[in-house]
Amino acid sequence: MASAAVSYARENQKRFLNELKDLLRIPSISTLGEHKDDVRRAADFVSSELRRIGMQNVESISTKGHPLVYADWLNAPGKPTVLMYAHYDVQPPDPLNEWITPPFEPAERNNNVYARGAVDDKGQLWMEIKALEALMNSGNGKLPINVKVLVEGEEEIGGESIAEYVRKEKAKLKADFALVCDTELFAPDLPTLCVGLRGLVYTEIEAVGARTDLHSGMYGGVAPNPFFALIEIISKLKDAKGRVLIPGFYSKVKAPNAAELKAWKKLPFNEDHFRKTEVGSTALTGESGFSVLYRTWARPTLEVHGMPGGFTAPGAKTVIPARASAKVSMRLVPNQNPGDILKRFKAYVKKLTPTGIQTSVKVWSKGPACVVGTDNKYIKAATEAMRDVFQKDTVFIRSGGSIPIVTDFQDVLKIPSVMMGFGLPDDNLHAPNEKFHIPNFYRGIEAICLFFEKL
């Protein structure tokens, strides 16, 4: 690791962390309209820094939604070109009362930085930018490879704008491979590359019964109740054993191959420890006959995230609401087509809708699963860089989450993605007290420097 870039990165760790904290203070919650200006502020923060460190052609690209940030540096003839991806938007912070320190006031505890977006994905975005800075400064204003950077602000809401932009700007974005920093290490101190992601179809089933809210005394027993209808419907979408009951849901599912399944069995993983330390429940659920890793990485699921409507404040209100809805999502695995699954879902919801109720299905986001190959020189260089930083062999895992852009890079730009992530399993993604382990922030910067230098 005799790398000048790594030395530079080590000398500037404190400053890098303080800059990250400034970015974390911006509540760039992409799904909430009232934070639109904050999302733009985060985009501006990113493009200013790209400009400052010497990247060229920096631009903030307006979209129907939140802006994309593009930058490049293409002065390494004969060297490969990377397309670096990350996102600067974050999930909503609720429930607020469960945060130990406020979600947009970064706080350090036990060598972690706590804030919404710390690990997902501002911390990892900042690793990419700081690696570029370190390479640029230690290389007399030159990078070891050609670099294109594309950062989005809609990852948490489906990434529609970047998907459209990738389709439109194939030539501009052309690269040899993509670097995506939005995943995690399998275990602390275990160098990990992610080679598979689940897809996602996120819907909201809206149910309408009476014309107006009704008193449950006067009308209870005769008026259709949209909540009860949603409950009837959803109870028939998945059984108590975790099997999704939508007709044809599993028909296209492609299982992992034997070698991959065998490798998963060698990973340091104990289901009971996972249950106790990560989930914290009295039992795990889901399909029997599949391991926890199999269930979360390579089996599709269906979840309910919230049921807006009716009376939700503390206390009693005897209302039969006129309307209610349920946020229901499905995680998809390779070969399940999101459009096909959505069609089956809609048809089944319609079929299950009881008399007196009208339902409709709104789609909030939709993207397929993705598995990337491990037999290219980029994955190989990344594997070595990770090993150098951690001094351990790198493992290949999948993730149950969804990064639709990886599929787009593969299908539209025809390039493989290196998913090099530095989160930890207990980093509380999308939950209160999200954190990023500060040593992993620094390791990420070093690994990216070494990775690019190896190419």
Add this chain to the structure above:
Amino acid sequence: MASAAVSYARENQKRFLNELKDLLRIPSISTLGEHKDDVRRAADFVSSELRRIGMQNVESISTKGHPLVYADWLNAPGKPTVLMYAHYDVQPPDPLNEWITPPFEPAERNNNVYARGAVDDKGQLWMEIKALEALMNSGNGKLPINVKVLVEGEEEIGGESIAEYVRKEKAKLKADFALVCDTELFAPDLPTLCVGLRGLVYTEIEAVGARTDLHSGMYGGVAPNPFFALIEIISKLKDAKGRVLIPGFYSKVKAPNAAELKAWKKLPFNEDHFRKTEVGSTALTGESGFSVLYRTWARPTLEVHGMPGGFTAPGAKTVIPARASAKVSMRLVPNQNPGDILKRFKAYVKKLTPTGIQTSVKVWSKGPACVVGTDNKYIKAATEAMRDVFQKDTVFIRSGGSIPIVTDFQDVLKIPSVMMGFGLPDDNLHAPNEKFHIPNFYRGIEAICLFFEKL
């Protein structure tokens, strides 16, 4: 109707209505802690007026919850004593965006006054007070019978304080009968007395799965989801045909007698018209083999009012919430004991709770059903007074709603209640755009005057 009190009431209609509007401007929402002072303001408004019109021993009685207001006038020796009841608290106004004019800014349209609490129950409370004023003024400071007034501010949240007070102050509250103005006319211009009410057990099932909110990508397929657990449980509490499945739920149900059922069939009621005009849904639901009136008046039900937890804002958040809850209530009919039903409900919920989830049941309110006899002189005088005001024969109905105090008056004070109400079926109780038909406000005042004069 050559009554001086009625003449006085007619001369002062405009003023009476303006006073009511002042009371309606106070957002006395008993279930919301932040409105505690408003609830007290409404209580003060009522006690001031009782004092002003010449009632004696007016007092505001502090309770663990919201204050009771008591007043009396007991200077009619040899005459019967009435205990007049109403409530000054109201339901929350949400959903706010469906109100045509704001809920606490009373507005007149089409001879109705629109506001939260207009008919339930401030308008009817004001009828009682204004009838007393009219009788007092036209009788040279004397009332035709002895009067005790007891007004509460917790009717919408279970009425615990008044129930306790009635048990404690049996002697003070002793009367020959009670007058309860909190029900409705069966149809416009049809004089109606209510002789039966359903009971209520209102609960919140709280479900807990993981220790913290989890990302549905990482954990979907293995982490227990409290929403799905609630859905599984509630889907088994009532079937699609409206039959409650809690073991033993129907075992004590007492059906109405043949004469009462026969009288209901003669009421001017068309189920299809009711569906179209009142409910506004494409179909009615509930147990087959029972008419709409039977289902709402004399059959128990189970309803879901809201499911707090998770993500409910517009957009997508891929969260498996650590906890969620469901507001579930049951309406009870004669002979169903609320304590017994609650016990059965809790046991069944526990039994239905899936692995990995802990549930607990919080009780927000609990009261039995009640049927009052029609063979006493008070009901008879009320029947005549209503006929005189409306110039039509009075009908006896039940209500599907719950007024637990009526049961307490019967069981604790051993007195019958006359439920004389002037709401209309389309008055939007507990819903947006609640209203009170202004001519019914005036008729109510006159009917109470005549009723008391007849005794």
